[in-house]
């Protein structure tokens with residue numbers, strides 16, 4: 001075992017002992033630590049000052065009871081969280097997730113990733129994440145409202161425009177942000193930029209809704225440009241049917257690609273004619289207004305097929321865009337995609353690819369855009385929403401579109417700079433590049449503050 005491997009093993013042993021029963025957090029840290037360890041060994045100040053040990057320990061984790069009344073008058077109790085990971089380069093920033101699978105481990109993995117992602121954007125934002133094990137599925141609008149108000153009843157005392165600025169994630173979209181902002185405003189008597197992803201009427205930014213999905217496709221396009229490959233005419237397999245997935249599908253269409261699949265937690269649909277922008281709009285209405293299942297697509301568009309309980313990775317494609325949830329591509333999915341000729345993948349979701357699957361893509365020479373870089377467009381436009389709120393102005397759509405494209409190009413170029421020559425056959429390793437580029441800014445700020 002090399003010295004670097006030994007240090008990595010010791011580091012991970014310690015981390016697992018300090019954080020038992022948190023597999024998602026271990027997974028996210030291992031991926032980062034594996035690419036950072038050689039860099040840290042070569043730059044011993046980071047090791048002397050225990051920077052990685054400090055960056056893997058959240059500043060604080062807040063856990064609280066969320067009590068609400070359902071439509072039948074029953075009292076329901078959920079658990080809410082906010083993990084404030086690191087504010088070395090700006091206020092804590094990151095979304096809130098409402099999903100039954102939310103645990104402290106899931107939010108720690110997301111908050112840990114967020115500090116690197118936010119650093120990559122070049123904007124002054126620290127990392128945090130929150131949420132609750134609440135299942136919005138099947139709940140009435142009034143129930144969702146009462147839950148959001150109760151959630152904010154505790155969260156409001158921990159956040160603020162210069163302290164911590166939450167936003168959306170799985171299960172938290174513009175409806176939930178509206179209810180939470182309304183509750184914050186009432187509880188504090190302050191109208192300020194404390195949440196992002198707000199409605200345009202009350203301080204939201206244009207293109208925030210589109211930004212994560214569009215950004216992921218821009219990141220893929222930047223990786224392809226580097227190789228002189230064009231996306232037009234390419235077949236794209238995409239998972240999810242929420243905010244990130246629908247806007248990624250929209251952008252693929254705009255760039256001349258063909259989207260073949262979309263999914264939800266019950267199964268996927270395959271449309272060999274392509275899921276055009278018009279069909280994507282139909283899915284947006286299905287998910288955001290009617291709150292139905294993706295299976296209904298195959299009833300409506302009869303050339304399409306529905307595959308119950310399956311993921312879309314067996315469909316042959318040029319590019320893959322996982323945009324649903326964590327660990328949705330395992331090694332057998334990766335092998336299937338590789339066998340069918342996939343050439344590039346950009347992670348729209350957070351940590352959608354299991355570690356061995358990621359290694360398989362890299363070993364096969366598939367261009368691999370990791371989540372903390374590829375899906376950073378959403379939080380980047382959130383950062384722009386914060387700037388607009390502070391200045392009490394609203395920027396025009398064209399300006400924001402240009403800013404998003406430039407930020408994604410900047411993120412790509414930073415990953416390329418730090419990852420160049422580290423991949424297969426001297427290629428760029430975008431995973432290592434994103435981890436190192438994201439780390440340096442946060443680590444150097446922490447060094448400047450001394451030991452605190």
Ligand SMILES: NC(=O)C1=CN([C@@H]2O[C@H](COP(=O)(O)OP(=O)(O)OC[C@H]3O[C@@H](n4cnc5c(N)ncnc54)[C@H](O)[C@@H]3O)[C@@H](O)[C@H]2O)C=CC1
Nearest residue numbers: 169170171212240241242243244264265324325349350378
């Ligand atoms: N909304 C945003 O701006 C950002 C979101 N992300 C990540 O993108 C991913 C999707 O988030 P959103 O689109 O915002 O959420 P959303 O709630 O709008 O959509 C989530 C989608 O994932 C599907 N899904 C959930 N669990 C699933 C499972 N077990 N199997 C298959 N599909 C499943 C849902 O059916 C839905 O289509 C998440 O990993 C999130 O953390 C990352 C960066 C920013």
Ligand SMILES: O=C(O)CCC(=O)C(=O)O
Nearest residue numbers: 093094095167378379382
């Ligand atoms: O816009 C934000 O602050 C949230 C984005 C987010 O949660 C993410 O990047 O995973």
